[in-house]
Amino acid sequence: MLYFSLADTAKTEHLLALDGADERLKLFKADLLEEYSFEQAIEGCEAVFHTASPVKFIVTDPQTELIDPALRGTMNVLNTCKKTSSVKRVIVTSSMAAVIVRQPPLEPNDVVDESFFSDPSVCMETEYWYPLSKTLAENVAWQFSKDNGMDMVFINPGFIIGPLLQPTLNFSVEMIVDMINGKNPFNSIYYRFVDVRDVALAHVNALETPSANGRYIMDGPSMTIYEIKEIMRELFPDLCVADTKEEGEIKEIIYKVCVEKVKNLGVEFTPLKSSLRDTIISLKEKCLI
Template sequence: MNGEGKVVCVTGASGYIASWIVKLLLQRGYTVRATVHDQKKTDHLLALDGAKERLSLFKANLLEEGSFEHAIDGCEAVFHTASPVLLTAEDPQAELIEPAVKGTLNVLKTCVKMSYVKRVILTSSIAAVIVNASPTGPNGLVDETMFSDPSFCEEKKKWYALSKTLAEDEAWKFAKANEMDLIVMNPGLVIGPILQPTLNISVAVVAELTKGKDLFKSKSFRLVDVRDVSLAHIKALEIPSANGRYIIDAPVVSTLKDIEKVLREFYPDLCIADDENNDDTGLDLVSYKVSLEKVKSLGIEFTPTETSLRDTVLSLKEKCLL
C-alpha cells in the first residue's frame, strides 16, 4: 500500500479516466479528495472499495475561481482531469476552450497557494500532440516533443484539440513561471471497462461499432486501455524522476477489420460499414508511429487491444448501455 497516509486530490472525478484513477488510488491506500461538477453522478465512486473510509467528495466549478480550494487543501498531489470532452460544439469558446484553459489555470493557481502540493499531474490528450499541418507520414515518429498547432486546429474546426492544446500550453507557461512540478499525460483514444453509469465519447465509439457504425469515419484506430492510462497517471506521481509529458497510446494500430473480428464474438452477424470516401482532414490519424519509450519507463505494460475491446463490450452490456 504505497499510498498509505498520503492525501491527494482528483478533479473531475466522476469522469471515465478519473473514476479509474480514484479506484486505483483507493486500492493503493491513498486518501482521495475528489471534485465533481454534479453530485448526482457519484454513486459509482461511493461504491468503490475503500471509498467509505478514504474518499471525500467536493463540488467544484472549472470557471469559478477558488472553487477547488477546499478540495486541494492538505493534499500533496493533484490529478487535474476535469475538462469538457465534446466532438462538436455550437459555441466552442464557451463550451470547450474557456472551461479547459480557465479551469486548468484556476486549479494550478490554487495548487501554488497551497504549500503542501508537491506535484500536479494534468490529463491532456494526444490531440494536443498530433494536430498540425504537416502530417508525419507512415514512417513519421510522434513523440513528446511535438505539439498541435492552434491555428491549424482552428482552421480545421478541431475544437477539442484546440482546447487541449491551449490548456496544456498555458499550464506549461504557468508551471515554469511558478517553478511547479508539473507532469502532463497525453492519452490516445481510451477504451476499456467503464465505472460510470453513462457512455462517454471514446467508449461510445466502440458502442457504435457494435451497431456497425463508425463515429470517426476512420479505417483504423489506436485504442489504449483506461486501466493502463490511469495507472500511468499514478506512476507519474509515485516515481520521483517522472517529468515532462507522457504519450500513452496503443503500441499497435487496429484496423476496422481487426476490431470487427473481436466484436463478432458478441455480435456474430456484425458488419461495420467501411466508408470509402474517408477524409482524415490532414490529421493522418493513425499511420504514424508513436514513441512509447517514455511511458514504458514508468513500468507500464500495455493491455492487448482485443482484451480492452472485449472488456469494454462486457462492461457496456453489464450496464445495459448496448
C-alpha cells in the same frame, strides 16, 4: 455541464460504491469556471490530478463548450495549487490531441514522441476545436510550471477504452458502441485505443516516481476498423456487430508512436483484444448495448 450536485446519485453512486470509499473518499463540489472553487478539495493535499476537461468533437460554440472550461479550468486549478503550500506535484491529463495536429501533417513513417506538439493555428484553421482546447490548456500549464517552479507531469493518452466505472457512456467508449452498430465514428479506416487501466496506472506512477518529468504519451497500435470488428465478432459470436456504413471520403492521419518513455515509468500496455473484451463485458453489464 461543468459540475454536478453531490446529491445526484446517478453521478456519485458508483464512486461511493468503490472499495474503501467509506474511509478514503471525499467528494467536493467545484466548477471549472469558478475561480478558487477547488480550494476546499485541494487543501492539505500533496498531489493533485487535474483530469477534468470536456470531450466533444461536434460543438456549436467551441469557446464556451470546450476552450473556456479547458483553459480557464486548468488555470483555476493551478492557481489554487500555487496557493496551497502542501502541494508538491501536479499531474495533468492532456491528450494525444495536443500532440498530433501539425503542419505539414504527419506521414506514415513519422514516429511521434513527447517532443511533438499540436499547432494551435492549424487547429483553428481546420476547426479541430477539441485538439485546440487541449493544446491551449497544456501550453498554459507548461508556462505556469516554468513561471512558478511547479513540479508538473503531463499524461497524453489517445482514445481511452476499457471497463466503465460510471453507469453511462463516455465519448471514447461510445465509439465502440458506434462500431458495433455499424457506424464509423470519425469516418476513418485506422483507429488507436489505449486501456483506461493503463492510463490510470501511468497517473499513479507519475506521482509515485520521483524522477517522473515532462510528458508521457500513451497510444495503442494502429488497427483498421475492420480488424477491430473481426476481434469483436471472434470474442462475442452472439453479439450483432453490424457491417460498417461508409460515409463519404475517408479521413486518415497515419503515423507511428514511440511509447518507450511511459514504459520506463512502469506501464505495460494491455493488448487491444483484452481491452475490447473487457469494454464489451462492461457495456453488457451496464445494459449499454
